Amino acid sequence: MRTALPGFVAATLFAAAAYAQDDMSKVEIQTEKLSDHVYMMIGAGGNLGVSVGDDGVFLIDSQFAALTPKIQAAIAKLSAKPVRFMLNTHWHFDHTGGNENLGKAGAVIVAQENVRKRLSSEGFIAFLGMKTQPSPAIALPIVTFTRDASFHLNGEDIRAAHAPNAHTDGDTVVQFTKSNVIHMGDTFFNGLYPFIDTSSGGSVAGVLAAADRGLKTAGDNTKIIPGHGPLATKADLKAYRDMLAAVAAAVASQIKQGKKLEEVVASKPTAKLDAAWGKGFLAPDKFVEMLYGNLKK
Numbered sequence: 001m002r003t004a005l006p007g008f009v010a011a012t013l014f015a016a017a018a019y020a021q022d023d024m025s026k027v028e029i030q031t032e033k034l035s036d037h038v039y040m041m042i043g044a045g046g047n048l049g050v051s052v053g054d055d056g057v058f059l060i061d062s063q064f065a066a067l068t069p070k071i072q073a074a075i076a077k078l079s080a081k082p083v084r085f086m087l088n089t090h091w092h093f094d095h096t097g098g099n100e101n102l103g104k105a106g107a108v109i110v111a112q113e114n115v116r117k118r119l120s121s122e123g124f125i126a127f128l129g130m131k132t133q134p135s136p137a138i139a140l141p142i143v144t145f146t147r148d149a150s151f152h153l154n155g156e157d158i159r160a161a162h163a164p165n166a167h168t169d170g171d172t173v174v175q176f177t178k179s180n181v182i183h184m185g186d187t188f189f190n191g192l193y194p195f196i197d198t199s200s201g202g203s204v205a206g207v208l209a210a211a212d213r214g215l216k217t218a219g220d221n222t223k224i225i226p227g228h229g230p231l232a233t234k235a236d237l238k239a240y241r242d243m244l245a246a247v248a249a250a251v252a253s254q255i256k257q258g259k260k261l262e263e264v265v266a267s268k269p270t271a272k273l274d275a276a277w278g279k280g281f282l283a284p285d286k287f288v289e290m291l292y293g294n295l296k297k
């Protein structure tokens, strides 16, 4: 499916890779070891979390369909077992694109119930002007939960907890309790201005709440997998939380004063932060526009 996307999105947000299979041929899956059996994988789209061991492979997210063979090959280097469970952190296409392939390969797909609802029907991401088609049944989560779920696999408890109305209305944050690893899904963009999908039930307050919960759970040695961006520490998550809170407060106060979108954007409330956060994902003006649209509600 090709959709007319605003230029900035096509160029930067999910990269042309989402739409051009050619680009996927150049993507390499990079594997980073986080504990004796938990790994982070970076390819295109959302970062993956992987647990391997005697009980089988537990995978977080599936990136894009075209990458499934590469992801399977990267996992095969760590374990001879197939993917037993695959948990989606939320419904967005750059995290669920490989669902159909993995479902066909026998993985049990698990997610918060709103992920199944959104994948089952036609979707619309308003800020991107992007329509999505319902997923085939094999690509849908067949196990859903409302608030939380625990997996007892590979020698540890893996806790999946719903982060309500954060990046979307179906975000899950996953904690590997023994490995001391947390996967934040898209409630955390490390070093990048985040996208918050208002039309999918996302909110600034929910993202801040998810970050606060992550900060409470994490210790100084916890390895934190963000939805996008490199592997993070608790300090990185704190910096992200503080950046988002500061810009949102500045935008909210201008909304209170009755300022129009153009005026708020022109005031450049992110000016001091752009060098650190504004490179390559959401451009600063678009980030402010997105916050304005969310906070105005």
Ligand SMILES: [Zn+2]
Binding pocket: 090, 092, 167, 186
């Ligand atoms: Zn997302």
